[in-house]
Amino acid sequence: MAEKSTVGCKRPSAKIEKNPEERPQPDTPVSQGEHHMIQIGQKAPDFTAPAYFNNEFTEVKLSDHLGKWVVLCFYPGDFTFV
Amino acid sequence: MLSMSVDSMFVHKMWVDKELSKMVTAKTVPFPMLSDGGGSIGKMYGVYDQDEGVDIRGRFLIDPDGIIQAYEMVAPPVGRNIPETLRQIQAFQLVREGKGTKATPSGWRPGKTVLEPGPDLVGNVWKVWTVDKAFD
Numbered sequence: 086m087a088e089k090s091t092v093g094c095k096r097p098s099a100k101i102e103k104n105p106e107e108r109p110q111p112d113t114p115v116s117q118g119e120h121h122m123i124q125i126g127q128k129a130p131d132f133t134a135p136a137y138f139n140n141e142f143t144e145v146k147l148s149d150h151l152g153k154w155v156v157l158c159f160y161p162g163d164f165t166f167v
Numbered sequence: 168m169l170s171m172s173v174d175s176m177f178v179h180k181m182w183v184d185k186e187l188s189k190m191v192t193a194k195t196v197p198f199p200m201l202s203d204g205g206g207s208i209g210k211m212y213g214v215y216d217q218d219e220g221v222d223i224r225g226r227f228l229i230d231p232d233g234i235i236q237a238y239e240m241v242a243p244p245v246g247r248n249i250p251e252t253l254r255q256i257q258a259f260q261l262v263r264e265g266k267g268t269k270a271t272p273s274g275w276r277p278g279k280t281v282l283e284p285g286p287d288l289v290g291n292v293w294k295v296w297t298v299d300k301a302f303d
Contacts, residue, residue, distance in 0.1 A: 097176070098204045101211060122213040123238060129229045130211045134171065137179035138199035145169060145199045148233060154256055155229040156168045159203075159214045159222035161243045163174045163182035 102131035102148065129157070168198035173209070173221055176202045214240065228255060230263065274301035 123130075133146040147155070174182075179200040188194045201208075203222055209215030214225030224241040236259050241247060258271040261281065270282045272292075280296055282288060288295075 097202070099202065099208050101207060123227070123235055125235055125237065127235050129227065129233050129235050130208075131233075132208045132211070134201040134203060134208060135176045136169075136199040136201045137176040137183065139195065140180075142176050142180075143199065145201055147169075147229075150169075150229075151233050152231045154231060154260065155227075156252060156256070157212075157227040157229060158168070158170045159209055159212070159225040160170065160172050161216075161219070161221040161223060162172050163178050164186065165243070 097135035097142075097144075099132055099134035102133060102146065104128075104131065129155075169201055170196075170198060171201040171203050171208065171222065173203050173206050175204060176200070219243075226252060228252075228259060230259065272296050272300065274303065 129147060131146070131148045133144055136143050136145045138145075147157070172179075179202065183196055183200070187196055203209050206215040206220065206222060209222035209225075212225060212227065214222045216223050221243070223243055224239075224245075224247060226239045226247065227235055228237040230236050237255055239247070239252075254276055257277055258275055261271060261277075262269055265281075268283055270284050272280065272282055275281070280300065282292070282296065
């Protein structure tokens with residue numbers, strides 16, 4: 086995990102880690118009925134995202150967790166259930 | 168374990184402070200809560216709902232090599248079954264340690280029958296595994 090991030094007034098945003106060979110295209114508009122779906126056996130697209138952990142604001146890079154199993158769990162919003 | 172929603176990390180903090188701290192004995196969440204503002208990561212993983220502007224309940228199991236081994240997608244109103252996620256991790260860990268020699272049949276949990284796929288098993292699964300094992 087990266088060190089504590091310095092938080093100003095700006096709202097930090099997630100960064101997609103571009104791999105020169107297999108460059109994901111997050112900005113490609115995803116039209117209805119043409120959802121590009123993740124495939125089993127595919128490399129998990131890497132990213133760095135701002136995070137809240139242990140009462141600190143920090144950054145998490147997915148590929149920093151290589152060597153461990155990772156559960157990546159999306160949910161619609163805070164104050165909902167899991 | 169990494170959780171992620173389109174909420175900012177400031178909202179994550181408020182959720183922990185105002186609600187989650189009252190629900191868990193540790194008073195905090197034992198894993199990083201990530202922010203996917205704008206849903207760019209959700210789009211990459213195919214879980215972003217454009218109309219609602221949120222990431223739906225997508226869960227990915229990523230192995231130590233960074234390869235996606237499993238995923239589950241659930242519409243927002245229905246919550247997940249956490250023991251099933253743990254069971255799948257345990258099964259994948261066993262399969263990985265077996266380096267291709269082992270498989271976990273339906274309903275497998277730690278301690279239950281593990282299959283060793285190969286010519287001898289073809290047509291003989293019924294001898295080592297019964298349907299009731301999928302439900303017990």
